[in-house]
Amino acid sequence: MNKILKQYLRDLERHLTNIRVSHRQPILDETRAHLESRVKDLQAEQPHLSEDERYLHATYAFGPAEELAVAYEGDDVILRSSPGKDAVDLLWVSARSLGRGTVAATKTTGKILGTTAGVILALGVLILVMIVGLLAIALIVAPQLGEAFEDEINLATPTAIYDYSISEHDLPGKTDVVIHSFEITEDFLQARGDVYVNTNMGCANVQFVSPSGTTYDGPSTTCDEEGFILQMTERGVWQIRYNVALFQGSVHVKVLGARSA
Amino acid sequence: MAEVSRAADFLARTERDLLGGFRTWLVLEILEKQGPVHGYAVVAGLETILGPGTAKEGTIYPLLSVLEKEGLAESAWGTDGPGARRRYYTLTRAGSQARRMARMVFDDTLTSIHSYLERDA
Numbered sequence: 001m002n003k004i005l006k007q008y009l010r011d012l013e014r015h016l017t018n019i020r021v022s023h024r025q026p027i028l029d030e031t032r033a034h035l036e037s038r039v040k041d042l043q044a045e046q047p048h049l050s051e052d053e054r055y056l057h058a059t060y061a062f063g064p065a066e067e068l069a070v071a072y073e074g075d076d077v078i079l080r081s082s083p084g085k086d087a088v089d090l091l092w093v094s095a096r097s098l099g100r101g102t103v104a105a106t107k108t109t110g111k112i113l114g115t116t117a118g119v120i121l122a123l124g125v126l127i128l129v130m131i132v133g134l135l136a137i138a139l140i141v142a143p144q145l146g147e148a149f150e151d152e153i154n155l156a157t158p159t160a161i162y163d164y165s166i167s168e169h170d171l172p173g174k175t176d177v178v179i180h181s182f183e184i185t186e187d188f189l190q191a192r193g194d195v196y197v198n199t200n201m202g203c204a205n206v207q208f209v210s211p212s213g214t215t216y217d218g219p220s221t222t223c224d225e226e227g228f229i230l231q232m233t234e235r236g237v238w239q240i241r242y243n244v245a246l247f248q249g250s251v252h253v254k255v256l257g258a259r260s261a
Numbered sequence: 262m263a264e265v266s267r268a269a270d271f272l273a274r275t276e277r278d279l280l281g282g283f284r285t286w287l288v289l290e291i292l293e294k295q296g297p298v299h300g301y302a303v304v305a306g307l308e309t310i311l312g313p314g315t316a317k318e319g320t321i322y323p324l325l326s327v328l329e330k331e332g333l334a335e336s337a338w339g340t341d342g343p344g345a346r347r348r349y350y351t352l353t354r355a356g357s358q359a360r361r362m363a364r365m366v367f368d369d370t371l372t373s374i375h376s377y378l379e380r381d382a
Contacts, residue, residue, distance in 0.1 A: 072322075
C-alpha cells in the first residue's frame, strides 16, 4: 500500500475513536476504495504525476481525515450526549450552587450568631448535601459509563448462546435423533455455530435448522464428518438435530454470539 | 475593494448553502438513475451536475451512511476486481418516494421563484 494512503487511513482511524468499533473498518475500506479509484483515474488524466503526487492529490480532494470523522460522528457515536448526561450536568451545577450557597450561609450564620454551634450546624448541612449529591451522581453516571463502553465489552467477550457436549457414554448405541432448541435474539449482530465431531464408530450427523426452516448440514452428511462452522444470520429460535446411528465418539457444539461485529 | 470582498463572501456562502441543499436530493437522483452504484460513482455524478470540486469528496460517504440509517438507501459489499472492496448503494422504496417528493418541492420552489422574479421585473 502506498505510504501516503497508509498514513491517511491511519490518520482517519485515529480520529474515528468515537465511532462504533464495528463501523470503523467498513469506513476505512470504503475510503481506501475511493482513493485508489481516484488515483487510477489520475494516472490516466495526468500521467506526468508520480504515484505519491497522485495520492496527495486524491487525499486532498477527499478532505481532511478529522473533518470526515466528525461528519461520520453525526449519527454514530459511542459517547453521545443524552438526557441522562444532561441530568448529571444539571445535578452537578445544582449541587455546586447549593454548596456555594451553604458555604456563604455558614459564614453569614457564623457572623450573625458568633457561635460555634451555628458554624457546626451549617457545616453539617453542607456535608449532608454533598453526600446526597454524590450518591445521585453515582447512580446516574455508573449506568452511563456502562452504556458508553458496552460495544467494546461485548466485542471482547462473545456470549455463549448454546453449548453442548455428548460422548460415547451418553449417546444411545442405536439410530436416534436428539433435538435441542436455542434462541438467537435480535440484539446479536453476529452469531456462529461451531460443530466438532470425533467419530470412533458409527455415524453422527449434526444439522442446524433456522427459524425460517432452512436446514444446514456440515460439508458432509456422511459419517466421516469432522465438524463445520456456520455463520448464523437469522434471528429467532434455532433447532439443532443430532442424527446418530450406532455412534461411538464425541460431539461438541458451541454457538457464540456477539452484540458488536 | 471591501464591497467586492463582501459580495464575494456572500456569493461563496450562498453557493455553498444552495449546493448543500441540492446535494442530498441529487444523491437520491443519482442512486435512482444509476443504482446499484458505489460512492466514487456518486461523487463523479455530482461533479458532472454541479461541477468539479464543489465539495470535498469524502463528505459524500457520511451522507450515504445517513441515508442508509434513515432507511432511504441500502448497501451491499462487492468488488470490481483487484483492490479494496466497494460498497454499492441502491435506493429503497422509501428512498424513491423521498426522491419524488424532493423533486416536487424543487420544481414547485423553482416555479415560485421564477414567477416572483418575472413579476418583479
